[in-house]
Amino acid sequence: xxxxxxxxxxxxxxxxxxxxxxxxxxxxxxxxxxxxxxxxxxxxxxxxxxxxxxxxxxxxxxxxxxxxxxxxxxxxxxxxxxxxxxxxxxxxxxxxxxxxxxxxxxxxxxxxxxxxxxxxxxxxxxxxxxxxxxxxxxxxxxxxxxxxxxxxxxxxxxxxxxxxxxxxxxxxxxxxxxxxxxxxxxxxxxxxxxxxxxxxxxxxxxxxxxxxxxxxxxxxxxxxxxxxxxxxxxxxxxxxxxxxxxxxxxxxxxxxx
Ligand SMILES: [Zn+2]
Numbered sequence: 001x002x003x004x005x006x007x008x009x010x011x012x013x014x015x016x017x018x019x020x021x022x023x024x025x026x027x028x029x030x031x032x033x034x035x036x037x038x039x040x041x042x043x044x045x046x047x048x049x050x051x052x053x054x055x056x057x058x059x060x061x062x063x064x065x066x067x068x069x070x071x072x073x074x075x076x077x078x079x080x081x082x083x084x085x086x087x088x089x090x091x092x093x094x095x096x097x098x099x100x101x102x103x104x105x106x107x108x109x110x111x112x113x114x115x116x117x118x119x120x121x122x123x124x125x126x127x128x129x130x131x132x133x134x135x136x137x138x139x140x141x142x143x144x145x146x147x148x149x150x151x152x153x154x155x156x157x158x159x160x161x162x163x164x165x166x167x168x169x170x171x172x173x174x175x176x177x178x179x180x181x182x183x184x185x186x187x188x189x190x191x192x193x194x195x196x197x198x199x200x201x202x203x204x205x206x207x208x209x210x211x212x213x214x215x216x217x218x219x220x221x222x223x224x225x226x227x228x229x230x231x232x233x234x235x236x237x238x239x240x241x242x243x244x245x246x247x248x249x250x251x252x253x254x255x256x257x
Contacts, residue, residue, distance in 0.1 A: 002026065003224060004035065005058060008157040010213045011242075014116055018100065020059050021110065021159050021240035023224050027051040029236065036226070036236025038104060043236065061241060066102050067092055071125045075133025077142045091124040091139045095147045100243035106228040107167075107219050109194045110159040110240045111136050111202075115149035121242045126198055128169065132176055136198050140205040151206030156213065159240055160225050163218030164193030167229075 004026030011019040027035030029047040036043050037052055056063050067080045069089045076089040081096045092101045101123035103110050108127035114120070122139040124130075143149035164183050174182045174190035181200075183191040195214050202212050219225040228235045 002058075004055065006160065006215070006217075006240075008112070008213055010155045010157060010211065011112075011114070014114070016245045016247075017114060017116070017121075017242070018059060018061060018245055019112060019114075019157070019240075019242045020055075021105070022055045022238040024226050024236065024238070025224065026054060028054075032226075032231050032234055033236040035238075037239045038237035041236055042233075055239065056241070059241060061100050061243070065098055065243075066100050066241070067094070068102050068104075069123070069125060071104060073127055073129040075130060075135045075138060077122075077124075077135065077138045079142060079146050090126070090130050091122060091135050093120065093122045093139055093142045093146065094243070095120040097244045098246035100241050102239050102241040105159065105161070105219075105238045105240055106226045106235050107162040109161040109198055111139075111198055112157045112159070112240060112242045113139060113143065113154055114242065114244075115143060115147075115154045117153045118147050118149050119244050120147045120149045121244065123240065123242055126194070128173055128176075128192060128194060131194050131197050131201075134201060137201045137205050140202070140207075152208065154207050155211045156202050156207055158195050158198055158212070158214045160215045160217035160219050160222070161195065162220050162227070162229060163195065164191050165218050166220035167192050167194065167218075 006021040024034040029036045070087045077091040078089045103123045103125045111124040113122040120143045124139045168189045169192045181197045219227040220229045226236045
């Protein structure tokens with residue numbers, strides 16, 4: 001099995017749902033960039049283009065159908081029906097088949113939601129600032145209010161990100177979170193467990209525990225992933241992408257959207 005794409009166990013039960021997250025492996029950029037998908041980290045654009053062609057090609061997702069949030073560490077969610085770059089937000093929601101939502105990742109928490117009954121998806125970038133603003137709960141609420149998604153039917157994948165094992169924060173950040181999400185060891189700076197925090201937000205929003213999948217992987221201590229904390233300015237970026245495929249031509253229902 002290739003280590004180029006991280007899959008989700010929950011998503012794999014739905015054949016027309018496309019989901020995957022890239023890693024540091026399978027690309028052409030010089031190390032430590034490897035499979036870097038960002039044009040904004042000083043990588044050669046030709047390498048980034050080749051890397052994107054490889055990752056999105058392996059996902060069978062046309063790059064012309066991608067929608068991206070600008071990712072400004074906000075709590076803002078936007079609903080989209082067209083591909084493109086969406087400024088001033090950190091999460092996108094759609095119910096349009098053939099639109100694929102993509103978030104860029106290097107330590108911040110990526111969360112992907114999908115509701116298979118009404119076929120709506122969300123891609124959420126939730127660093128500590130976004131987490132503090134409860135952007136994930138906002139995304140769930142947007143799927144509900146815009147499309148009638150039901151939280152009891154909703155599934156979630158919390159992807160690889162800075163784990164509680166390594167994610168050291170200052171007291172000024174730790175103090176903004178409930179004690180149950182802060183790990184304190186004698187003589188060490190506090191560590192923040194943002195996976196647990198975001199999982200708790202989903203449960204409070206009405207998702208069932210068995211419908212929430214949490215990656216055990218930490219981007220900082222697992223070199224399969226890019227990590228800004230670990231590699232600093234030399235760090236590349238990964239992408240996670242989710243969306244429902246359009247129905248095949250000739251199948252009833254096409255063109256009725
Ligand atoms: Zn770690």
